[in-house]
Amino acid sequence: MNVIILSAIWGVLMMYVGFITKNKNVPTYVAIAGIILLLVVNWMEYLGMFFFNVDTKGMLEYDSFSLIFNQVILFSTLVYFLLSGSQVSSFKNNVSDLYALIFFIITGISVVAGFKSLLMLFIGIEIISIPLYVLAGSEKSNLKSNEAALKYFLMGAFSTGLMLMGIAFLYGNAGTFMLEGIQIGATEITPMLSIGLILLLCSMSFKVSAAPFHFWTPDVYDGSPTVFTSFMATIVKSAAFFAFFKLFQNAFGNIREEWGILVAIIAVFTLLIGNITAVFQQSFKRMLSYSSIAQAGFMLLGVFAMNSFAKQGLILYFAAYSLATIGIFAVLAKFKDHSIEAFNGFAKQYPLVALGMLICILSLAGIPLTAGFFAKYYMLLGVIEHGNMIWLAIFAVICAAVSVYYYFRVVQAIYFKETTIQADVTFSKPFAYIMLANAGLIIVLGIHPDWLLSYLNI
Amino acid sequence: MFTAFDNFPALLIWLPLIGGLLSFLLKKEGMARIVSMASSLLSVVVVVASMIYAKPEHALLNQVSYAWLHGLGSSFSFLLDELTKTLCLLTAIVFPIVLLVVKKNQYKNEHIFFGLLMLTQCGLMGVFMAADALVFYFFWELALIPVYFLSSIWGGEKRIKATFKFFIYTFIGSLLLLIGILYMYLQTEDQSFSIVSFYRLQLTAQQQFGLFFLFFSAFAIKMPIVPFHTWQPEAYEQAPTPVTMVLSGVMVKMGVFGVIRWLLPLFPLAVKEFNGPIILLISVGMIYASLIAIKQDSLKRLIAYSSIAHIGLMAAGVFALKDIAMQGVILQMFNHGINIVALWVVADMIEKQTGVCKISELGGIATKAPVLSVFFVVAAMANIALPLTNAFVGEFMIFNGLFNYNPWIAALAGISIILSAIYTLNMIKNVLYGSTNSVTEGFTDASTTQIIVFSILVSFILTIGIYPEPLLNVIKTASSIPLFPFK
Numbered sequence: 001m002n003v004i005i006l007s008a009i010w011g012v013l014m015m016y017v018g019f020i021t022k023n024k025n026v027p028t029y030v031a032i033a034g035i036i037l038l039l040v041v042n043w044m045e046y047l048g049m050f051f052f053n054v055d056t057k058g059m060l061e062y063d064s065f066s067l068i069f070n071q072v073i074l075f076s077t078l079v080y081f082l083l084s085g086s087q088v089s090s091f092k093n094n095v096s097d098l099y100a101l102i103f104f105i106i107t108g109i110s111v112v113a114g115f116k117s118l119l120m121l122f123i124g125i126e127i128i129s130i131p132l133y134v135l136a137g138s139e140k141s142n143l144k145s146n147e148a149a150l151k152y153f154l155m156g157a158f159s160t161g162l163m164l165m166g167i168a169f170l171y172g173n174a175g176t177f178m179l180e181g182i183q184i185g186a187t188e189i190t191p192m193l194s195i196g197l198i199l200l201l202c203s204m205s206f207k208v209s210a211a212p213f214h215f216w217t218p219d220v221y222d223g224s225p226t227v228f229t230s231f232m233a234t235i236v237k238s239a240a241f242f243a244f245f246k247l248f249q250n251a252f253g254n255i256r257e258e259w260g261i262l263v264a265i266i267a268v269f270t271l272l273i274g275n276i277t278a279v280f281q282q283s284f285k286r287m288l289s290y291s292s293i294a295q296a297g298f299m300l301l302g303v304f305a306m307n308s309f310a311k312q313g314l315i316l317y318f319a320a321y322s323l324a325t326i327g328i329f330a331v332l333a334k335f336k337d338h339s340i341e342a343f344n345g346f347a348k349q350y351p352l353v354a355l356g357m358l359i360c361i362l363s364l365a366g367i368p369l370t371a372g373f374f375a376k377y378y379m380l381l382g383v384i385e386h387g388n389m390i391w392l393a394i395f396a397v398i399c400a401a402v403s404v405y406y407y408f409r410v411v412q413a414i415y416f417k418e419t420t421i422q423a424d425v426t427f428s429k430p431f432a433y434i435m436l437a438n439a440g441l442i443i444v445l446g447i448h449p450d451w452l453l454s455y456l457n458i
Numbered sequence: 459m460f461t462a463f464d465n466f467p468a469l470l471i472w473l474p475l476i477g478g479l480l481s482f483l484l485k486k487e488g489m490a491r492i493v494s495m496a497s498s499l500l501s502v503v504v505v506v507a508s509m510i511y512a513k514p515e516h517a518l519l520n521q522v523s524y525a526w527l528h529g530l531g532s533s534f535s536f537l538l539d540e541l542t543k544t545l546c547l548l549t550a551i552v553f554p555i556v557l558l559v560v561k562k563n564q565y566k567n568e569h570i571f572f573g574l575l576m577l578t579q580c581g582l583m584g585v586f587m588a589a590d591a592l593v594f595y596f597f598w599e600l601a602l603i604p605v606y607f608l609s610s611i612w613g614g615e616k617r618i619k620a621t622f623k624f625f626i627y628t629f630i631g632s633l634l635l636l637i638g639i640l641y642m643y644l645q646t647e648d649q650s651f652s653i654v655s656f657y658r659l660q661l662t663a664q665q666q667f668g669l670f671f672l673f674f675s676a677f678a679i680k681m682p683i684v685p686f687h688t689w690q691p692e693a694y695e696q697a698p699t700p701v702t703m704v705l706s707g708v709m710v711k712m713g714v715f716g717v718i719r720w721l722l723p724l725f726p727l728a729v730k731e732f733n734g735p736i737i738l739l740i741s742v743g744m745i746y747a748s749l750i751a752i753k754q755d756s757l758k759r760l761i762a763y764s765s766i767a768h769i770g771l772m773a774a775g776v777f778a779l780k781d782i783a784m785q786g787v788i789l790q791m792f793n794h795g796i797n798i799v800a801l802w803v804v805a806d807m808i809e810k811q812t813g814v815c816k817i818s819e820l821g822g823i824a825t826k827a828p829v830l831s832v833f834f835v836v837a838a839m840a841n842i843a844l845p846l847t848n849a850f851v852g853e854f855m856i857f858n859g860l861f862n863y864n865p866w867i868a869a870l871a872g873i874s875i876i877l878s879a880i881y882t883l884n885m886i887k888n889v890l891y892g893s894t895n896s897v898t899e900g901f902t903d904a905s906t907t908q909i910i911v912f913s914i915l916v917s918f919i920l921t922i923g924i925y926p927e928p929l930l931n932v933i934k935t936a937s938s939i940p941l942f943p944f945k
Contacts, residue, residue, distance in 0.1 A: 367599065367603065368595070368596050368599045368600060369596070369600065377636070377640075380636070380637060380640055381640050381643075381644070384637065384640050384641050384644055385644050390637070390641065390668070393637050393640075394634070394637060397630075397633035397634065397636065397637060398630065398633075400633060401626060401629050401630040401633055404625070404626060404629055405622075405626060408622060408625070412610065412618055412622070415607070415610070415611065416610045416611060416617075416618050417618075448526075448527070449527070450527055450529055453529065454529070
C-alpha cells in the first residue's frame with residue numbers, strides 16, 4: 001500500500017519538476033531519490049510499518065511474495081535509472097513527464113503485486129499499459145517509434161478486451177470478482193468457467209508475449225526507443241508474469257491438472273520460436289527481443305509448475321533477467337548502430353563495461369556462478385518435481401543450449417573479433433562502475449541465491 | 459591430528475583459485491607466471507602430502523564441507539579418496555609442465571592467460587573432489603568457461619568456430635546431466651545433493667534407464683566417445699598448445715571419472731543392461747578413430763584421433779565391470795595424461811620452429827635435434843604401450859579385464875592397438891628420419907627448459923613402466939566403491 005500511494009504522488013511531483021527547472025539532469029536525480037524512497041517504504045511495509053490505511057475490502061493484500069516482488073521491481077528500476085537515466089534525459093523535451101509515466105507504471109505494478117480481485121488485476125494492468133503506449137511512441141519524429149506505439153496500443157487493447165470478457169465469464173460463473181470465491185467455485189468445471197479461463201490464458205499470454213501471441217513483441221521492442229524497450233522487456237514483463245502466476249495460482253490452482261497441459265504447450269512454442277528466431281537475427285536489438293520471448297518461455301515453466309520452487313524461482317528469475325537485460329540495453333542504447341558487428345573489439349576499447357556486459361550475457365545464457373543459472377535451475381526443479389513432464393525440462397534445456405549460440409555471438413564480437421567499425425560511443429567512469437556493481441550483484445545471486453530467497457516466507 | 463587431512467581438499471581448491479585471481483591483477487611482466495607457478499607447485503606438494511599422510515582408512519575423514527544452500531540441501535563438500543588422489547596428482551603435475559612450456563611473451567596479456575589457466579585447474583580439482591552433485595555440476599561447467607576463453611582468444615585461425623562447437627557440445631551434455639541430478643535430488647529421502655544420499659537411493663529399473671542416458675550423454679561427449687567426438691579434433695587443433703595439453707591431458711578424464719564416480723554406483727541395473735552395446739560401440743569407435751588417424755597428415759590431428767582411441771579403451775575398461783580393468787583404467791588415466799602431454803610438447807616444439815605441422819612436409823629432424831628425437835621416440839613408444847613404458851601396465855590390466863568380460867570384444871579392441879603402432883611409427887619415421895628439407899634445415903635442438911620438461915615426463919613414463927607398485931598400491935582399493943553394486 002505504501003508504494004502505491006507514494007509512487008502516484010511522486011509521479012505527480014515529477015511532472016512539476018519540469019515546471020520548476022529547465023535543467024535536464026534534475027529530473028533524473030529526483031527520480032532516483034523517489035525510487036530509493038519507494039524501496040525504503042516498501043521494506044518498511046515488509047517489516048510491518050504502514051503509513052496509509054485504506055480499506056480496500058480485501059481487494060488488495062500484500063504478503064511476503066508480493067512485497068519481495070515489489071522490492072525486486074523497485075531495485076531493478078533503480079538500476080535502470082542509474083544506468084539509463086542519461087539516455088532518458090537526452091530526449092528533447094518533456095523529460096520529467098517521461099519519468100512521471102514510469103512512476104505511474106510502478107503504481108500499476110504495485111496494484112498488480114497485491115491484487116486479490118479481478119477488478120484490481122484489470123485496473124493494475126491498465127495503469128501499466130497506458131503510460132507504456134506513450135513511452136513506446138515518445139520519439140515523435142521517428143516513424144518506427146510511432147508504428148510501435150500504435151501496434152502496441154492496438155494489440156494491448158485487444159488483449160485487454162479478451163481479459164475483460166474472460167473476467168465477465170468468470171463473474172457469471174462464480175458471482176464474485178474475488179479470487180478466493182472463484183477458487184472455491186472452480187473445483188467443478190462448467191463451460192462458463194473454462195471459457196473464462198481460456199480467455200484469461202490468452203490475454204495473459206499476450207501480455208507476457210508468449211507464442212503464439214508474441215507477434216507484436218519484436219516490432220514493438222525494436223521500434224520503441226531503446227531506453228524504453230529496456231523497461232518494457234524487463235520490469236513490465238516481470239509484472240505481467242507475476243500477475244499471470246498469481247491469477248492462475250489463486251483462482252485456478254485447484255484445477256491445475258486441466259490447464260497445465262495448455263501452459264506447457266504454450267511454453268514449448270514460446271521456447272522454440274523465441275530461441276530459433278533469435279538465432280537468425282543480425283540486429284542485436286531484435287535478437288534481444290526474441291531472446292526476451294525465449295526467456296518468457298522459461299518463466300512459463302514456473303507458471304506451469306506452480307509449486308514453491310516455481311515461486312522462489314520466479315522471483316529470482318525476475319531479478320536475474322531484469323538486472324542482466326537492463327545492463328545490456330543500457331550499453332546498447334548508446335550505440336546508433338544496433339547490429340552485432342558494431343560490438344566487434346568492444347573489450348579492447350572499454351574493458352570494464354565489456355566485462356560487466358559479459359557477465360550480463362552469461363547470466364542470460366544461464367551459465368553457473370551467475371544469477372541466471374539458479375533462475376533456470378529453480379524452473380527446472382519445479383517442472384521435475386511436478387512429475388510426469390520430464391520431457392518438458394529436457395526440451396527446455398535443449399532450447400537453453402540453443403540460446404547459448406546467439407548470446408555467445410555477442411561475446412565473440414566483444415572479445416575475440418577485431419574492431420571493424422569505429423563506433424562513436426563514450427562511457428563515463430561512473431557508468432562503468434555501476435555496470436560492474438550490477439555484474440557483481442548478478443554473481444552474488446549466482447553464488448548464494450538464498451540471500452534473496454530467504455526473505456520469502458513460503 | 460586429523461585436522462591436517464581435512465584441509466587437503468580445501469587447499470587444492472583454494473590454491474589455484476587464489477593463484478588465478480592474483481594473476482589477473484598482476485600486470486607486471488613475469489609476475490603472473492611466478493604466482494601461478496608457485497600455486498601450481500604448492501598443489502603438487504599438497505597432493506603428494508595427502509597421498510602419504512591420508513591412509514585409506516581415513517578416507518571418510520578426508521572430507522571438508524561448508525554450508526552452502528541450506529534451503530536446497532546442498533553443501534560445499536569435497537572428499538579425497540584413492541580415485542580422486544590419482545586424478546588430482548595428474549592435474550597437479552600437468553599444470554607446472556604446461557606453465558613451463560609457455561615461452562616468455564608468447565601470448566599477449568600474459569597475466570590473463572595464466573589466470574584463466576589457474577581457474578581451469580581450480581575447476582578440474584573441484585570436479586574430481588566434489589562430494590555433492592550440485593557442486594560437481596558447478597565445477598563441471600566452471601572448468602569449461604576459462605578453457606573457452608583461452609582457446610577463443612589465443613587459439614589458431616579457426617579458433618572461434620572450433621571452440622564454439624566444443625562449448626555447445628559440452629553445454630548440451632551438461633544440461634542433460636543437470637536434469638538427471640535434479641531428478642535424483644527430488645527422489646532422495648532427506649532432500650540432499652550429497653553423494654552419500656545419492657548412493658543410498660533405491661531407484662527402479664525404469665528410472666535408472668532414463669537417468670543413465672541423461673548422465674551418460676554428458677560423460678560421453680566429454681570423453682569423447684564416437685559418435686560424439688566431432689568437436690574434439692578441431693578443438694585440439696585450434697586451441698593454443700598449453701590449453702590443448704590441459705584439454706587432452708586432464709579434461710577428457712572428467713568423462714571417464716564421471717562414469718566411475720557417478721554412473722556405475724548410481725545406476726547398476728542400467729549399466730548391466732547397456733554395458734554390452736556400449737562396449738561394442740566404443741570398440742568400433744576405437745578402430746574408426748585409429749583408421750582416421752592413419753590417414754591424417756596433420757601432426758596435431760593425428761594425436762587428437764589417437765587420443766580418441768585411447769580414451770575409448772579406458773571407457774571400455776570401465777564398462778567391463780572387472781576389478782582389474784577398473785584399476786587399469788585409473789592407472790591409465792594418469793598415464794595417458796602424461797603421455798599425451800609429452801606428445802603435445804613435441805608437436806608444439808616442431809610447429810613453433812618450422813611453422814608447419816604437416817607430417818609430409820617434415821623429415822630428418824633426428825639428425826638436427828637428437829635430444830628431441832630421443833624424447834619423441836620414448837613418448838611415441840608410450841603411446842603404443844610398449845613394455846617398460848607406463849601405458850603398457852595400464853593397458854595390459856584393462857585388456858586383462860576385457861578378456862575376462864568377453865574375449866571377442868578384447869580382440870576387437872586389440873585391433874586398435876595394432877593400428878596405433880602403425881600410425882605412431884609412421885609419424886616417427888616421416889618426422890624424424892628421411893632427408894632434411896628446406897623446412898627442417900635450420901632446426902635446433904631443445905633448450906634447457908625443454909630438457910627439464912622432457913626429463914620430468916620421461917621419468918614418469920619409465921618409472922611407472924618399470925615399477926608401478928607405489929601407484930598401484932594407491933589405486934588398489936579405488937575400484938571397490940564403483941564396483942560394489944555389481945558384486
